[in-house]
Amino acid sequence: MSYETFILLSAALVVVLLAAGVLGWRARRRRHRDLVAPRSPEGFEAVLDAPILYVATTTAGDPYDRVAVHGLGFRARGRVAVGPAGVVLDLPGTAVLVPTTDLLGVERATWTIDRVVEPGGLLKVTWRLGARDLDTYLRVTGDDAPVLAAIRDIQPHPTASGAAA
Structure with missing residues (x-):
């Protein structure tokens, strides 16, 4: 040849x-085109705000099924804010409000699609968007314990995994 x-x-x-x-x-x-657009955080008042590495949003229970719509498809640096109204993901080009009523749980995770960290190095926030449950994986820059505690404090129906720190 x-x-x-x-x-x-x-x-x-x-x-x-x-x-x-x-x-x-x-x-x-x-x-994923059936996913409704997430709410905008108009008038959101944060109690806690922290820098994050947004890792991925996947279909709940399937860490390989990355959501590719509404600005949630790519890893990015951003911020997470927690307040009485819910959780806001402030990412480049989009800001997503996860209302308290749609918040299903929060726990530590070690891996998701294309990302593995030390045990418990990610926060997995489970929430409902329309009729579908999603898992959003965040890596908080610095200490993630205050973010985890703040989300657990506003969670309307604590789960067994969300009850213990």
């Missing part, structure tokens, strides 16, 4: 892989 043939075959393989990735992401977005 000549050098030129190798280069052409390699370039064709790269193009095919990129096309497969784009088609896969578009299919994922179509699969």
Whole structure:
């Protein structure tokens, strides 16, 4: 095989892989198009605010099924705010309010799609968006105990995993 043939075959393989990735992401977005748009945090008053690395939002119970709509598809640096009205994820290009009534639980996690950290290094916030339950994974910059406690304090129906610190 000549050098030129190798280069052409390699370039064709790269193009095919990129096309497969784009088609896969578009299919994922179509699969989640039934998700209603999250609420905007208009007038939200925070009791606690902390910098975070937003890791992912997935379908609840399926840490491999990344949600790809409403600005929740990509990892980003942002902020999490907790107040009596709920939890706000302030991410580049979007701000999402998780109302207290839709908050289902919070617990520590170690991994989700494409991210593994030390045991308990992520916070997993389980919430309802429309008719679907979601898990949002956050890595708080610094001490995450105050954020975990603040979310547990506003949780309307504490679960067994949310009851103990």
